[in-house]
Amino acid sequence: MTRKFLAGLVLPAVTALALAGCSTPVSHTDADVTFAQGMIPHHEQAVRMAAPVPRHTANAQVIALADGIAKAQQPEIDQLRAWLKEWGASSMPSSMSGMDHGAMTDTGDIDTLRDAAYDREWLRLMVEHHRGAIDMARVELAQGTNADAKAMAQRIADTQQAEVDKMTSLLG
Template sequence: MSNRTRAWGVFVTVVLASGAASVLAGCTATDRTAGGQGAPVVAGDGAPVIVPGAPGETGRTATPGERVGRSESRASAADVLFAERMIPHHRQALEMADLAPARTSDARIRGLCERISAGQRPEIDVMARWLRALGREVPADHSGHGGGTAPAGQEGYGMASLEEMNRLRSSRGAAFDALLLRLMIRHHEGAITMAGEELAGGTDQIMRTMATDVASGQRVEIGRMRALLR
């Protein structure tokens, strides 16, 4: 299991103290609330969130959607833009990865695509729940209808064009492998750029942690893909 998968899919503990919440992983936060209080922390429907009981009492598992405390971080426009851009970006990577089983016989390519899917699906879920908790709409899923295109005004960042996606869909064997690797390397480089922008301007702890994980994980994957292209 990769570090990125473990970061968003492992067992989650939420410690409530002094009116604040310490979130280790797997929860979402909303924007600044009235009165300048911290953002509510909302339990998701993935890994369980344990809420400790009073001294001497046992803890309990929070229900999905339950507000279990407040984060000390504040969401900014940069955080929102990062999530809104990264969700369709990740979706296109999943779409490309999902093409591999029927188009390649190379176990290394299949393994790479499996790792990409395992790492990015949980991240999409975290960002989508974070946006909903903030009262924002999650970008529409256009996968299969134009290659997971980005929302208007958010193109670029290494995303494949419709023509490139159609070429990938029609490729097989070694031709598919080479095209997938070239497109995915460029795609990952775009994600790293996006993550850098979040780290430069974002303020929300969860989104900044996400950006750090994306940048580090995708740099490793770029190295593996470049080695496969040789």
């Protein structure tokens, strides 16, 4: 009788614990952390690249693109930082071994250019920069597990591909 009683208590408790363990999603993995840590400086560079545009050109389409980029990416930077804090991870990775350093763009002497010459160079550089972000987002989509990070990665891939298409058409 005692054995049946104990089995009646233990078995449901063990089953409940096992089921709870199976239904609790993993909040993040190393891939999610790497994505957030890499996308923060990448987005920060895009915001820095967008800031001087109105001082170098009167092209309304280029100015609108730059403004849209800055407005979209700053909130994402804030969200990525919040996730890293929630995950107990540093905003600065201890090793960037998993990151594509080529994803960051060398802006060279663009600050010396004006108007059409500036527009062409800025668009070229931003296309290159966006392609790096799209690649990073695809890695997150393939390897990450955090649903929110993957959703952001999909938005980044979709939005930045649309912007690449627009910038490429402006380049002719």
